[in-house]
Amino acid sequence: MKLLRMRTAFILNVLFSICMYHNFVKKFYTSIDKEKKFLLFSKVKYKIKFYINRLINIFYKNNQMHFLVDKF
Structure with missing residues (x-):
């Protein structure tokens, strides 16, 4: 049960972090000029x-x- 809880917490933490960084990169990416974008x-x-x-x-x-x- 503890292993399942640990895996679930890990997956949720990673998904939350990806969403946070996706929003950051999206804001950063849209502020770049079109010539520099590529x-x-x-x-x-x-x-x-x-x-x-x-x-x-x-x-x-x-x-x-x-x-x-x-565990201890």
Whole structure:
């Protein structure tokens, strides 16, 4: 049961974070001039992937830490 709770919390944290960063990137992306849009698209795409991977690692470690604390 604790494992199911940990997985559910992890998935919800990741989805919430993706939504937050999607809104941030959408605002950032629409404020860019149309000429620069295509040049910066690859950089923005790379940054999004980097931050999503970073968030997944942080939430996974955080959930593991809470799971280990609950086990004792």
